[in-house]
Amino acid sequence: MILQRNKQSKLRRFRVPPDKIRKGMLVEIPLPWFRHPFWLSRFVVKKDSQIEKIRQLDIPFVFVLVSEPHEKEEVKKEQEILSGKDAQAEKQVQPEELPSIDTSPTNSTSHHLEKEEMSSSAKLYFIRQQKCQKVYEKTINEVKTLLNGLLFFSEESLHDAQNMMKNMVDTLISDPNAMLFLINAKKKQEEVFHHALNTCILSLILARADNLPPEDIFTIGLGALFHDIGKLRVPKSLLLKTHPLTKSEKALLQLHPQFGLEIVSKIASFPEGPKRIIGEHHETLDGKGYPRGLKGDEIRVKTRIVSIVNIYDNLCNPPALEKAMTPYHALAFMYKKLGEKLDRRLVELFIRLLGVYPPGTIVKLSNGSIGIVVSKSSTSPHKPSVMLYNPDVPPSKAPVISLEEETSLDIEQTINPSSLPQEIFAYLNPPLRIAYMVDSLGKE
Numbered sequence: 001m002i003l004q005r006n007k008q009s010k011l012r013r014f015r016v017p018p019d020k021i022r023k024g025m026l027v028e029i030p031l032p033w034f035r036h037p038f039w040l041s042r043f044v045v046k047k048d049s050q051i052e053k054i055r056q057l058d059i060p061f062v063f064v065l066v067s068e069p070h071e072k073e074e075v076k077k078e079q080e081i082l083s084g085k086d087a088q089a090e091k092q093v094q095p096e097e098l099p100s101i102d103t104s105p106t107n108s109t110s111h112h113l114e115k116e117e118m119s120s121s122a123k124l125y126f127i128r129q130q131k132c133q134k135v136y137e138k139t140i141n142e143v144k145t146l147l148n149g150l151l152f153f154s155e156e157s158l159h160d161a162q163n164m165m166k167n168m169v170d171t172l173i174s175d176p177n178a179m180l181f182l183i184n185a186k187k188k189q190e191e192v193f194h195h196a197l198n199t200c201i202l203s204l205i206l207a208r209a210d211n212l213p214p215e216d217i218f219t220i221g222l223g224a225l226f227h228d229i230g231k232l233r234v235p236k237s238l239l240l241k242t243h244p245l246t247k248s249e250k251a252l253l254q255l256h257p258q259f260g261l262e263i264v265s266k267i268a269s270f271p272e273g274p275k276r277i278i279g280e281h282h283e284t285l286d287g288k289g290y291p292r293g294l295k296g297d298e299i300r301v302k303t304r305i306v307s308i309v310n311i312y313d314n315l316c317n318p319p320a321l322e323k324a325m326t327p328y329h330a331l332a333f334m335y336k337k338l339g340e341k342l343d344r345r346l347v348e349l350f351i352r353l354l355g356v357y358p359p360g361t362i363v364k365l366s367n368g369s370i371g372i373v374v375s376k377s378s379t380s381p382h383k384p385s386v387m388l389y390n391p392d393v394p395p396s397k398a399p400v401i402s403l404e405e406e407t408s409l410d411i412e413q414t415i416n417p418s419s420l421p422q423e424i425f426a427y428l429n430p431p432l433r434i435a436y437m438v439d440s441l442g443k444e
């Protein structure tokens with residue numbers, strides 16, 4: 001008998017008649033996704049009802065995948081399949097290449113087929129993502145009110161912002177399992193508010209990951225929320241300009257940290273810590289930042305955190321969308337190209353925090369599927385949750401798999417959204433803005 005090895009998953013594949021399927025086997029149904037009732041084509045059989053459904057498919061065999069026989073348990077599994085006790089199964093065991101997943105469009109009525117085996121992690125993901133989406137939309141309106149209020153030197157807006165930040169910091173600190181979710185933030189013309197909220201959220205979690213005390217996290221959150229308030233004094237047309245800025249336009253834009261300081265300085269009770277972040281968030285460790293050209297230790301950790309997140313968000317969400325970097329490439333760029341400017345320790349922490357494949361990254365999996373990373377795993381940076389492209393179901397019912405649970409799958413490569421075929425781009429619908437929300441921040 002010839003056995004072939006799958007290089008990526010290190011699995012061997014056998015054809016096994018449905019009546020030989022047992023609980024504990026990793027099986028793959030040799031049918032397009034829409035022609036069987038399971039949430040995934042490849043899964044570990046855990047229930048008798050699954051075996052029954054496999055038998056009802058009326059197919060001559062399913063694939064059983066067995067790991068390389070270097071571990072005792074795996075040898076046992078393989079022997080169970082190939083043992084003399086099961087002569088019929090042995091006779092029909094054939095090596096197979098991995099088939100490519102069938103993603104061709106179909107008119108089949110099975111578009112409406114209910115996937116009975118939707119994984120619990122997928123259900124949980126949808127519930128949490130939808131909650132985050134609602135919280136994000138509600139919070140972005142609050143942020144808009146707060147920033148506009150501050151623009152008119154409103155003490156009340158400052159107090160409201162402080163209350164909001166206190167709640168966020170308390171929740172974040174009390175929930176170590178809080179997860180970061182990708183948000184679909186598509187409202188145009190409100191870039192300043194989206195940027196403020198996104199920078200705030202990511203700065204809070206980076207500060208928490210750096211084990212800073214709650215009062216410092218609070219300062220960072222408030223500073224991040226208002227860091228670009230000075231941009232509200234810069235003409236919108238300049239902020240949204242997609243062509244390179246002229247020298248005078250650049251000079252005007254670079255005044256926004258000072259504009260920001262001028263605004264908040266008119267509020268007597270505006271705290272000193274966040275004020276420094278507003279004035280210094282474009283300073284860089286090499287002394288080539290603005291407005292003052294501060295160097296190294298002159299820039300405090302609180303400001304460094306907001307600077308890193310600010311750059312990340314600007315790389316992922318520039319005014320000219322065609323110049324947007326994927327989250328993965330933005331992190332790589334910051335690590336490789338901005339080493340002199342940014343605090344390397346904090347950049348490394350930021351990469352660990354977002355995961356190697358941050359939410360929003362388009363990936364190709366080891367079985368050929370294409371998907372978008374929608375949330376990171378809290379334990380394994382290489383194993384995020386991915387929403388898969390499958391044209392046979394509407395995007396709202398697209399399967400979401402946790403690579404932490406689907407151990408037979410890996411990420412093979414990242415893909416730039418601009419190189420995706422139009423139909424896959426439209427389906428996965430990568431957000432025009434890469435925005436995040438932590439699932440425990442705030443209520444719907």
Ligand SMILES: [Fe+2]
Pocket residue numbers: 227228256281282310
């Ligand atoms: Fe800025």
